[in-house]
Amino acid sequence: MQHDEHDGHRHDHRSVTASPSKPESMSLNCLALSATVHCLTGCAIGEVLGMVIGSALGWGNVQTIALAVFLAFVFGYGLTMFPLLKAGMPFAVVLKLALAADTASIVIMEIVDNALMLFIPGAMDAGVTSLLFWASLAVALLVAGAAAFPVNRWLIARGKGHAVVHSHHQH
Template sequence: MDGLQFVDGIILMWFFLTALSVLFVVVDIWKTPEETVLKWGFILLTAYIGPFGAFLYVFGCREPLPGLHEKYIATRWRQVLGSTMHCVAGDGIGILAGAIIGAVVHMGRPSEMLLEYMLGFGFGWAIFQALAMKAMLGSYKQALAKTFYAELVSMNWLMAGMMPTMMILMRSIEGADDPASHRFWFVMSMSLLVGFIAAYPINWWLVSRGLKHGMMTVRPHESMIGMGDDIPKPVAQSSVPHHAQHSENAGLEMPDAASATPSTTRMLVIAAISFAVLAAGIIFGVNV
């Protein structure tokens, strides 16, 4: 067996495990009292990163016992998981579309990277973030304005992990730059996995500063009648103020995180660092 056959064997096993993982999440997640957009986010994430996505769903979001979801997701690392997953799920669609278009029309690598960035950011920001936050912020226009910074910074770190991984693997695996090849999709899967890992720390900062929210608990109003809990309320103490329990028909409220919100100067510095990290990732991918 030559090296390429060995790689193809690994890829086949990866796709098999990914299919099982996606099937499990698709069937199971609708029993979890999570916001609908985040349910779809976990399905997409699992399609991207296979069994790692299913693992993160089970240990990061899936309700362990009835009535415990609020407390279960209140831990900071799970809130950050929800935030990062939301970013990767949305941006990933645009990035994949850009990679396919770039390959089909034979774009040069710089143009293809720019297209992937623009489509990834545009889809993640305008659809996955702003539409999801519209109910919290009152209007789509306000949601676009409020989510722009967090999406930009998170996207930069995601791409800083993805870009070099894509470039290195596509150079190393024959045929991996062809969207019609299974190797292309394996490379994109690995790249999104690395991008997820790279984006997690900045999402920790964003969530801890009240600039992004994590996971939520959504329970139908009628299921709470008689439980003394039919009024929407936060799911945790103020130490983790980045999510909310709400009824199916209740509006969402953004947490009051004014005390944690960083200054404009700090936010600009963090944004500049994110662009520097993105540039460093691209340079690394080009030169390795």
């Protein structure tokens, strides 16, 4: 049975308009927010883990940020891939879906997040036991999510980004 809606969300994301006066735009905004939070979760896990490891090993800013960015991509893609792999989809297909769904969002989040961490005085040198470090990271991640939201919304409205993965989830 073909259907366009179930569980309160749409499958034909290309027909969702960006007009705030239309009810469909709320579905688009909700889906974009969900995609952004999903991506931000993976980025946050990778960022925190990378910062903690880099700090614990006494690494400099460049090495720590490189590790944090790498882990943000690993966890960002992983959160998309795991449920699809668990559902029995082939790895090559799942990898292509994750790359299509998450790359733009992760890139934006990582650029904004790490730029802010470098910009906030003392944030990178504060260490993981410091309130300055954690407050700076929280602010940086929230701003990064806000920066990625309009891009995710734009992609989903055109049937790209998380709309691609969304169309493959189990019914």
